[in-house]
Amino acid sequence: MKKLLILTFFIFSSATLFAQAGLKKGEQAPSFTAVDNNGKELNLKALLKKYKAVVLLFYRGQWCPYCNKHLQQLQDSLQTLTGKGAYVIGVTPETGENINKTVAKTHASFSIIQDKDYKIMKAYDVNYVLDANTVTAYKKYGIDLDQNNGNTDHMLPVPATYVIDKSGKLVFVHFDKDYRNRASVKSIAEAI
Template sequence: MNNCLLLSFATLALALPQASHAQQTSARTAAPLAAGSVAPAFKGKDAAGRPVELKQLLKKGPVVLYFYRGQWCPYCNKQLSQLQDSLQLLTAKGAQVVVITPETQENIGKTVEKTKAAFPIVQDRGFVIMTAYHTTFTVDEPTAKKYRGFGVDLRQANGAQEDVLPVPATYVIGCNGRIKFVYFNPDYKQRASVHRIAAAL
């Protein structure tokens, strides 16, 4: 319905070592947008090439905005699978779900295959949306090297020149365009449940 509230969550990696807070905030730094602030406008395309624009989505109801790291992250895959399985809990309240990732379209296809995701997943080229929502952080070289040791080359996975990831955050954006609820946790093992987001809505 028209109760527009913000979702919550966190997203990070595989059985990979967790970056320390200091590592996560070096170079590009991440910090949550405040509840009550105006949600930054964004445009993008989903995996099928269909346009996704916040302004148009909000005409239909509240938006739940998820950020995730990539198809290589088992915690992300588990979360998106659970989101797909319980999607009706959110859509029944008029909410629309949009997922943002830095990974390439090819890797988004792998994510869809693994999670059966039926909601739009938008590739954030140049980290524009991630930066607007303050989820972007630079992974330092020692950590990026450890990731590569596990077979995860972040630059290759994202088609980028930097080792950058989003803090797995979730924002619920009300129909008035303002952020109603935020879940922002650098610990990739901690995620807000779909039931918690549904309750927020």
């Protein structure tokens, strides 16, 4: 329990050190094209022509219990979201192998994008770099970001959620630097 409290302190401390503010409700969503975990090419503009909305969520990795819980909640309510005309996309810096671990843990059947070069994370202003002390603390608890993300730059996203309407506007934003706070499925569904 003491180790968990120390890890929570390090994780929360690192989250308060970065300056990202995320995009705001009413702003135009940055467009992107990427390939998901199933090899499907996703283009935001094309998705918005086909669907009423896109739910875009950023998560840190399969090692994060808060991310896994949120992804599981979204999966459990996926029919509610898709029934309202939404297409759900997860964005993460983790490798394809680790995305597969996330899918195994959460049973996520929605699209997940490996944002290897952080273009989407940067466009939505959710990216930040962990400081060396936090990276060391993570390693002590078995979280190896180098292995998980396939690089050594230690960049993660704020676990943010956006709902983008057909016009490309952000109609819902949940951006909270406290990684433990996530958008509820109810609030996401109400925004669609």
